[in-house]
Amino acid sequence: MSDINWRLAARSLKRDLRAADVRALFVALVLAVAASTMIAFFLDRLERGLERQAGQMLGGDLVLEQRDPFSDELRATLKQAGFTLSDQVDLVSMISQGERFQPASLKAVDDVYPHYGVSHVDRGNGVEQIASGPPPGEAWADPRLAELVEIAIGDRVQVGQAELTISGIIEREADQSAGFGNFNPRLMLNTADLESTGLVQPGSRIEFELLAAGPPEALDQVQGLLTQLRRDGVEVRDVRVDRPQLGNALQRAESYLGLAGLAAVLLAGVAVAMSTRRYVERHLDTAALLRCFGASQYQLVTIFSLQLLGLALMASLIGALLGLVGQAVLLWLLTSFLPMTLPPPGIMPLWLGIFTALAVLVGFAGPTLLRIKQVSALKVLRRELDPLPPAAWLVVGVAGIVFGGLLWLYSGSFSLALALLVGGAVLLSLLWGVSSLLMRGMLRALQRLTGGSEWAQALRLGGRQLARRKQAGLGQLLAFSVTFFAMAMIVLVRGDLLTTWQDQLPADTPNYFAINIQPSERDAFEQAVAPRVETQSTLYPMVRGRITQINGQAPREAVPPDARGDNSLRRELNLTWQSELPEGNQVVAGQWFVAEPQGWMSEVDATASSESQTVPISVEDGLAERLGLGIGDEITFAVGSDSITTHIQSLRSLNWDSFNPNFFVIFPPGVLESFGHSFITAFHLPDQEQGLVRELVSDFPGVSLLNVDAILGQVRDVLTQVTRAVELVLVLVLLAGVSVLYAALTASRPVRAHESGLLRVFGAGNRMISRVQGAEYALLGFASGVLGALLAELATAALYLYWLDLTPRLHLGLWLALPIGGALLIGLIGHALSYSLRKQAPAASLGLLGEA
Numbered sequence: 009m010s011d012i013n014w015r016l017a018a019r020s021l022k023r024d025l026r027a028a029d030v031r032a033l034f035v036a037l038v039l040a041v042a043a044s045t046m047i048a049f050f051l052d053r054l055e056r057g058l059e060r061q062a063g064q065m066l067g068g069d070l071v072l073e074q075r076d077p078f079s080d081e082l083r084a085t086l087k088q089a090g091f092t093l094s095d096q097v098d099l100v101s102m103i104s105q106g107e108r109f110q111p112a113s114l115k116a117v118d119d120v121y122p123h124y125g126v127s128h129v130d131r132g133n134g135v136e137q138i139a140s141g142p143p144p145g146e147a148w149a150d151p152r153l154a155e156l157v158e159i160a161i162g163d164r165v166q167v168g169q170a171e172l173t174i175s176g177i178i179e180r181e182a183d184q185s186a187g188f189g190n191f192n193p194r195l196m197l198n199t200a201d202l203e204s205t206g207l208v209q210p211g212s213r214i215e216f217e218l219l220a221a222g223p224p225e226a227l228d229q230v231q232g233l234l235t236q237l238r239r240d241g242v243e244v245r246d247v248r249v250d251r252p253q254l255g256n257a258l259q260r261a262e263s264y265l266g267l268a269g270l271a272a273v274l275l276a277g278v279a280v281a282m283s284t285r286r287y288v289e290r291h292l293d294t295a296a297l298l299r300c301f302g303a304s305q306y307q308l309v310t311i312f313s314l315q316l317l318g319l320a321l322m323a324s325l326i327g328a329l330l331g332l333v334g335q336a337v338l339l340w341l342l343t344s345f346l347p348m349t350l351p352p353p354g355i356m357p358l359w360l361g362i363f364t365a366l367a368v369l370v371g372f373a374g375p376t377l378l379r380i381k382q383v384s385a386l387k388v389l390r391r392e393l394d395p396l397p398p399a400a401w402l403v404v405g406v407a408g409i410v411f412g413g414l415l416w417l418y419s420g421s422f423s424l425a426l427a428l429l430v431g432g433a434v435l436l437s438l439l440w441g442v443s444s445l446l447m448r449g450m451l452r453a454l455q456r457l458t459g460g461s462e463w464a465q466a467l468r469l470g471g472r473q474l475a476r477r478k479q480a481g482l483g484q485l486l487a488f489s490v491t492f493f494a495m496a497m498i499v500l501v502r503g504d505l506l507t508t509w510q511d512q513l514p515a516d517t518p519n520y521f522a523i524n525i526q527p528s529e530r531d532a533f534e535q536a537v538a539p540r541v542e543t544q545s546t547l548y549p550m551v552r553g554r555i556t557q558i559n560g561q562a563p564r565e566a567v568p569p570d571a572r573g574d575n576s577l578r579r580e581l582n583l584t585w586q587s588e589l590p591e592g593n594q595v596v597a598g599q600w601f602v603a604e605p606q607g608w609m610s611e612v613d614a615t616a617s618s619e620s621q622t623v624p625i626s627v628e629d630g631l632a633e634r635l636g637l638g639i640g641d642e643i644t645f646a647v648g649s650d651s652i653t654t655h656i657q658s659l660r661s662l663n664w665d666s667f668n669p670n671f672f673v674i675f676p677p678g679v680l681e682s683f684g685h686s687f688i689t690a691f692h693l694p695d696q697e698q699g700l701v702r703e704l705v706s707d708f709p710g711v712s713l714l715n716v717d718a719i720l721g722q723v724r725d726v727l728t729q730v731t732r733a734v735e736l737v738l739v740l741v742l743l744a745g746v747s748v749l750y751a752a753l754t755a756s757r758p759v760r761a762h763e764s765g766l767l768r769v770f771g772a773g774n775r776m777i778s779r780v781q782g783a784e785y786a787l788l789g790f791a792s793g794v795l796g797a798l799l800a801e802l803a804t805a806a807l808y809l810y811w812l813d814l815t816p817r818l819h820l821g822l823w824l825a826l827p828i829g830g831a832l833l834i835g836l837i838g839h840a841l842s843y844s845l846r847k848q849a850p851a852a853s854l855g856l857l858g859e860a
Contacts, residue, residue, distance in 0.1 A: 041327025371410025492796025
């Protein structure tokens with residue numbers, strides 16, 4: 009590349025920095041990069057912080073579980089990656105004190121426990137927050153175990169061959185589990201005491217857990233190892249699988265945060281497109297002079313491309329630094345609102361912000377810049393010989409491809425990016441036609457406006473000015489509509505997300521689960537509970553069964569390699585039967601059971617030798633996806649000493665957010681009733697009725713009561729932090745939208761200056777010019793608000809259905825707020841930016857005729 013091109017580009021850029029349109033373009037780029045980088049930095053840290061906060065509910069950033077002790081080689085690999093390790097052992101054993109015996113779930117923890125959070129333990133002086141487990145020789149019991157065995161602090165209990173002192177009553181564990189793998193009361197002890205109990209023997213049913221805590225980089229480093237561990241049958245826990253109530257909220261929050269980033273990118277593109285168009289129009293004369301001096305088309309494009317590239321690099325650098333400083337200041341100001349500690353910022357958002365700015369500049373400014381290539385040297389003598397603007401399809405096509413690529417980058421979903429891109433192209437075509445009709449109708453209505461008041465005259469004159477610049481007006485209308493659409497979409501999604509999260513955990517969410525209710529106790533238990541609880545779920549029958557075959561193969565051989573360590577293949581599942589689809593369940597594939605007059609089990613027994621007779625079942629769609637199962641696949645369950653071969657007749661989605669009993673597998677009636685079974689229910693027990701727990705333990709000693717208040721509290725805490733994050737990101741996107749409006753209106757100042765000069769020449773005063781300009785901006789804002797509302801409604805409906813998994817709804821208030829708000833916002837900003845023009849002499853304003 010010739011040195012002269014570099015020198016000309018540098019000199020031109022240095023000179024143009026004094027020009028208003030280049031400063032507007034520079035400021036627009038800086039604001040766009042600063043906003044997108046600030047959001048990227050903030051979202052990166054916030055997402056990693058939310059993952060870390062959610063990981064506390066599992067006990068670590070990474071949790072591995074298997075039936076054998078973990079090897080020293082695996083431990084060394086994890087430590088080398090940067091993890092701190094903690095061992096935990098879970099088993100079931102009988103404990104006793106005197107003549108009282110009770111099966112209990114033993115949880116042995118080491119001295120590193122817990123990685124995150126604290127346990128709430130009463131050690132005789134009230135409930136304390138303790139960031140450790142019990143020391144060797146001591147144990148902590150949960151209140152239900154203390155009630156059943158009648159033990160108090162200081163008592164000694166027999167655990168296997170060892171005798172331990174009860175030194176605390178656990179009110180809440182730091183990593184309390186939300187599942188129902190064990191229904192027995194809990195006893196926590198130190199791993200140093202395990203050997204003395206004599207309970208760890210070959211063949212014992214023991215679960216060894218390895219809890220690892222470390223930075224996100226460490227987790228990324230061992231992804232290949234985790235894939236191999238899953239194939240080897242090791243369970244690798246993830247918050248989205250092991251905490252579905254929280255996982256759904258995190259998934260929606262991440263989708264929203266990514267959507268906010270895309271909105272900022274779209275706003276940046278609108279600002280750059282409008283600023284670049286003004287920049288190119290002002291440089292047509294310069295290009296014509298260069299053609300007179302022998303510059304080729306290639307040189308013209310090269311010089312102005314280098315100039316814009318230099319401008320973009322400077323703006324990107326300043327904007328990225330402002331974004332980095334801005335997110336640090338933002339987090340410093342909001343420390344009290346974000347109690348969790350966020351990890352330090354990474355370098356990737358910085359490069360992502362700079363890359364996004366350059367991509368937006370190329371995509372939204374590139375086709376417009378090609379107009380300079382077509383300029384003729386005769387334009388120096390004949391100013392009307394402007395090159396034709398680039399074809400609309402070219403501008404929109406290139407911008408769409410670039411934005412689609414960024415959409416793919418930000419969302420991580422090619423299908424979603426392609427669908428939104430195609431849908432956006434169709435909507436843009438429709439929008440152009442609708443905006444033209446809207447503009448035409450609005451201008452006709454203004455011409456029929458009667459009255460001699462100053463405001464009536466201002467509205468008519470403002471409408472005529474829009475009519476004279478119809479194409480430019482339509483371009484601004486589309487730009488402002490897209491800006492309002494992006495801002496409104498973020499506001500709408502934020503409001504509906506918060507409503508969904510508030511509805512997810514209402515005040516009467518079940519806080520107790522009752523398990524192991526025997527058929528003979530069912531009626532009496534329901535009579536004892538129903539009058540004193542606020543809400544109660546159905547009593548579901550429950551049978552324990554293990555998957556022994558899938559499509560005639562061993563389970564681990566029939567599922568994908570990554571699912572070989574899935575928990576559902578390693579443990580017994582809770583099976584139930586229902587004739588009607590349970591509340592909160594929805595069939596997403598296949599069909600629900602059709603009633604059989606004689607019952608399914610009699611049909612199967614009568615044809616036991618026939619492999620074609622299998623029992624239909626309904627399977628949760630998430631489990632089926634993990635195991636690679638679909639409609640018609642056969643699963644054999646071992647229930648007691650019998651085997652039942654089934655086929656999948658339907659797949660269901662479950663409402664995990666409800667904290668009601670949910671089942672991965674549901675049988676039709678007439679199959680499992682003959683097996684030993686119990687019942688499970690969930691209910692909300694108000695604080696004033698807590699005495700019912702003691703009565704139930706006394707009257708129904710075999711029933712296990714699981715208090716999930718602690719888990720509800722943890723989920724509510726994380727949802728609160730997610731909600732605050734959503735609100736903060738909303739503010740950032742709104743600021744980015746205002747900056748786009750500012751850049752767009754600033755770029756059109758020469759046109760406004762020329763028109764105000766003409767009005768002043770024909771005798772209009774400052775007051776009249778002020779009202780005409782305010783009316784023009786307000787009309788433009790009102791029409792943009794109407795189109796923005798239409799776009800926002802259509803886009804949010806599509807996003808809710810295909811991305812955020814929410815129910816679409818009509819937002820009537822949007823159709824009133826956005827047009828009025830748009831008229832006020834654009835009217836006020838435009839009026840304020842035009843203040844200096846109204847004070848400018850007519851000769852100076854008319855001197856902008858060539859630029860206008």
